Amino acid sequence: MNTKQTIAVIGATGNMGAGIARNLSKGNYRLLLCANNQEKLQALVQDIRRHNAAADIEAVDCTVEASWEADSIIVAVPYPAEKEVADKIRKVANQKSVISISNPLNAAYNGLTTAPDTSAAEELQKLLPNSKVVKAFNTVFAADFATPVLDGKQVDSFIAGNNPEALQTVAELVSATGLNPVIAGDLSVSRTLENMTVLLIQLSMKYNYNWLAGWKVLHH
Numbered sequence: 121m122n123t124k125q126t127i128a129v130i131g132a133t134g135n136m137g138a139g140i141a142r143n144l145s146k147g148n149y150r151l152l153l154c155a156n157n158q159e160k161l162q163a164l165v166q167d168i169r170r171h172n173a174a175a176d177i178e179a180v181d182c183t184v185e186a187s188w189e190a191d192s193i194i195v196a197v198p199y200p201a202e203k204e205v206a207d208k209i210r211k212v213a214n215q216k217s218v219i220s221i222s223n224p225l226n227a228a229y230n231g232l233t234t235a236p237d238t239s240a241a242e243e244l245q246k247l248l249p250n251s252k253v254v255k256a257f258n259t260v261f262a263a264d265f266a267t268p269v270l271d272g273k274q275v276d277s278f279i280a281g282n283n284p285e286a287l288q289t290v291a292e293l294v295s296a297t298g299l300n301p302v303i304a305g306d307l308s309v310s311r312t313l314e315n316m317t318v319l320l321i322q323l324s325m326k327y328n329y330n331w332l333a334g335w336k337v338l339h340h
């Protein structure tokens with residue numbers, strides 16, 4: 121039997137958080153949405169309910185409470201805010217899947233602020249040693265959630281992590297957003313995935329490359 125999972129989205133009012141929340145609200149999930157700006161958060165919840173009266177969503181003003189209740193936690197905040205979020209949720213995120221979607225881009229968007237021998241996901245794992253950090257969604261663009269199928273093909277979302285069960289859970293989440301989940305490897309593969317976004321941005325800036333199409337490595 122498919123039991124309903126509870127998912128906390130921290131940073132739900134952002135471009136990515138809202139896209140993920142909107143799409144997941146159509147699936148068999150209970151969503152707990154958090155953000156700093158409560159007015160914006162309430163507006164998002166009302167808008168999702170307007171489009172989907174059956175959506176099982178709630179605005180929660182406390183990140184710790186939402187993460188405590190959740191089975192999985194999506195950290196949809198800018199990379200520099202992740203430490204603050206990790207410090208808040210460390211105790212309540214024990215043994216849970218925590219999804220890292222960030223790209224620690226530098227100011228010029230031509231490199232990463234992390235050292236070459238690590239990644240945002242691995243840094244989040246260090247901050248949350250008892251959680252199962254999984255990289256996902258970082259190679260897609262926020263607008264892809266509105267149109268996850270382009271030219272008849274689903275946009276790929278690569279996934280990296282060390283725990284097989286967590287990888288499976290996140291692959292199902294990615295699928296529920298309408299994207300094609302591609303398990304790429306262990307958490308260290310996040311270094312490549314985060315650099316792929318730098319390349320995607322550079323290609324789109326230099327050649328007007330279709331950023332929205334994202335990466336389509338696997339055709340199915």
Ligand SMILES: NC(=O)c1ccc[n+]([C@@H]2O[C@H](COP(=O)([O-])OP(=O)(O)OC[C@H]3O[C@@H](n4cnc5c(N)ncnc54)[C@H](OP(=O)(O)O)[C@@H]3O)[C@@H](O)[C@H]2O)c1
Nearest residue numbers: 131133134135136155156157197198199201222223261262
């Ligand atoms: N935009 C994209 O296309 C894209 C693509 C791939 C990956 N990403 C990654 O996705 C993440 C989010 O990007 P975004 O474009 O969605 O950013 P965004 O639009 O600026 O949204 C950021 C969200 O994080 C919240 N937030 C900021 N600081 C916080 C804190 N200290 N504690 C709790 N919540 C906090 C904000 O809430 P308030 O507004 O209420 O402060 C907002 O909901 C980033 O790590 C980015 O690298 C983005």
